[in-house]
Amino acid sequence: RxxxxxxxxxxxxxxxxxxxxxxxxxxxxxxxxxxxxxxxxxxxxxxxxxxxxxxxxxxxxxxxxxxxxxxxxxxxxxxxxxxxxxxxxxxxxxxxxxxxxxxxxGNRRMGVPGEDLAGVYSAKDFVGWYNGLPSCGELGPDLSCETAVILGQGNVALDVARVLLSPVDLLKKTDITQPALEVLEESRVRRVLIVGRRGPTQIAGTVKEVREMVNLPNTRPDMLASDFEGVKEALKDLPRPRKRLTELMLKTAMETPGEKEHERREKASRVWGLRFYRSPVEILADPERSSRTAGIRLAVNKLEGSGEEARAVLTGEMEDVSCGLIISSIGYKxxxxxxxxxxxxxxxxxxxxxxxxxxxxxxxxxxxxxxxxxxxxxxxxxxxxxxxxxxxxxxxxxxxxxxxxxxxxxxxxxxxxxxxxxxVTFSEWEKIDSEEVRRGAAIGKPREKLLTVEEMLQVAGK
Ligand code: FAD
The missing domain is CATH 3.40.50.720 (NAD(P)-binding Rossmann-like Domain)
Structure with a gap:
């Protein structure tokens, strides 16, 4: 050949x-x-x-x-x-x-006390789990709490927030794994906060992903007006893509919604919010079950400088947020x-x-x-x-x-x-592919992924 x-x-x-x-x-x-x-x-x-x-x-x-x-x-x-x-x-x-x-x-660690408590996951593992990465099959995240905090505001963080809050009926038609779907179906998570060190004009996520949050069925936004102080004034100096993104967040956070949107938000049973100017300081243990998390301590920051280069510096103020699930999404490595x-x-x-x-x-x-x-x-x-x-x-x-x-x-x-x-050659992968598509078709999904290396090898004929 x-x-x-x-x-x-x-x-x-x-x-x-x-x-x-x-x-x-x-x-x-x-x-x-x-x-x-x-x-x-x-x-x-x-x-x-x-x-x-x-x-x-x-x-x-x-x-x-x-x-x-x-x-x-x-x-x-x-x-x-x-x-x-x-x-x-x-x-x-x-x-x-x-x-x-x-x-x-690899995964970047937050480097704060309590990072290894139960209920704390890296976005890398969480994403790997719902996408069927063999090494994450056993993650079994506990979604029995009401509030989840995601640290980081990039597109991966927004993906995780969306998956946590999406109506399961929408996810059922995707290639998300069946075990993940079952856990999400039982999820009690109702509120997801997406936390970033800097301000709205430094957010790492892009407009498409933020818009998907804004439009996510059965959810309403919950933002803090104080996070948006001075942002309107800064709009005119922003480069175009960032300007569009900032306008979208401003509108979502600050404008009184029209009648239809108001009604939609009233009916929503789930809540998402971006939280700015906050850095993790410590993951707090549950006083009753000390191996589990029950919250997070955040340091309140202010910005030094402006634009993309602005630096977050500590103000000395702290804030505790109660939550049972923490997902750190501060980068792969x-x-x-x-x-x-x-x-x-x-x-x-x-x-x-x-x-x-x-x-x-x-x-x-x-x-x-x-x-x-x-x-x-x-x-x-x-x-x-x-x-x-x-x-x-x-x-x-x-x-x-x-x-x-x-x-x-x-x-x-x-x-x-x-x-x-x-x-495993490419034509052997194609056997795995056909099997996954076949299993998916039986339950109305584009594919149902094989979840272990052993099963993949077996279907490939190894
Ligand atoms: P990878 O995609 O990670 O590929 C590396 C490959 O190397 C893997 O298959 C791995 O198994 C293999 N490998 C690792 N170690 C070894 C080894 N020792 N020997 C042999 N092989 C090895 N981009 C978009 O455009 N749109 C999106 O919606 C989007 N969503 C994303 C969501 C998430 C959660 C993440 C993390 C990224 C997303 N991206 C998205 C970005 C996109 O996935 C990356 O730009 C792209 O995958 C990077 O490609 P890569 O080949 O460098 O790395």
Missing amino acids: YSSRGPKVCVVGGGPAGFYTAQHLIKARPDVTVDIYERLPVPFGLVRFGVAPDHPEVKNVINAFTQTARHERCSFYGNVNVGKDLSVAELQEAYHAVVLSYGAE SLSIDPSVPFDSHRAIVPNNMGRIREAPGLYCSGWLKTGPTGVIATTLNNSFDTVRSMLEDMDSGTLNTSAAKPGSQSINALLENRGVKP
Whole structure:
């Protein structure tokens, strides 16, 4: 199947960055072959395990990724954990170039006392749980309380708030997992506060996600007028997308609603609110059940400076909020998977110059591992294309030597076989895909995901 000549490249990680890197390489050079190694038996990274179940349109990128994976010069090998099953040095032996695009699988901690109490979850785990990430299957979040506090105001925080408050009838038609649906069906959460360190003009979420909250059936907003002091006056200086977002929040928080909206809000049984200028100081234990949380202590901040660069500084004032569920959504974090690869642990990225990993010839990076965990899929597309451009320049200039023959997947597959690792090919993933779609169709969902690696491997015929 392989052309024996031409550069052999492998990509580590089968998320958007991995697929866009492969797609662009294949398109740019008719002689290049690309192999994608992915830790899980299933592809697509956060498109499958991150993107909210009620955002099916975002997942359409899977169609393009599938085209790439089916290309005759591309191969997918799932169920291969690089750093464990294979070292990066072994991949470098076998390929002319290795692109690391394994994303950001770690979690930033809040670093406050009480963070490990029961009832406190990271958004990463919570999202993984409702999206069927095998490692989060046992999370079983306790949704028996009335108030939930989400720390962080990015789109992930807004996704979590929406899933917590969405009518279950809406979620039933999505690919959210059945166990998550059952827990949400029994949920007693009625009020969700989404807390941020800075003010409304610094919120990290975008207008689409905030609007979805504003329009969420059976909910009404609950904002504090004091959070919006001076915001109207600041509007005229804001760049356009931020201006639209701020106007939407101002309108929601401050304007008296029209009759229809008033009626809708009156009938709503669930409440959501953005809370600004607050940082977590301590997670408070329940006096009766000391291993559980019963609230959070927040420090009240003020801003120093203005615009995107404004800094939150403490005022010394504190505020306690009673709640039984706390979800921290303050960011994902890349991890080092192989000690031989340079890693900047302070910034939690691989140090690179336009995707060339510093002091590591032949090694490249793309996606969240390259930039840090920010930006949407389109941002990941652009930065993956930039990495490919760097690699092509290096091939053209001879900095990246592609003249010596390399064995590619042939030698890697032999290594994997020796180690008892069974890679899942793309056509084997397609068996999993069909099974999931079949199970979903039976209950009116686009798919019902397989929840364990064991079951995935079994359906793949491994
Ligand atoms: P990932 O998608 O994380 O892919 C990395 C892949 O590498 C994974 O498949 C992982 O299993 C694999 N991997 C990890 N370690 C190894 C290893 N050791 N060996 C082999 N493989 C490994 N963007 C939008 O445009 N719209 C949205 O609605 C949206 N919603 C989001 C919701 C959430 C909760 C999150 C977290 C992000 C969302 N994004 C959204 C952003 C989008 O998901 C990212 O921009 C994109 O997924 C980053 O791509 P990536 O390939 O760098 O990382």
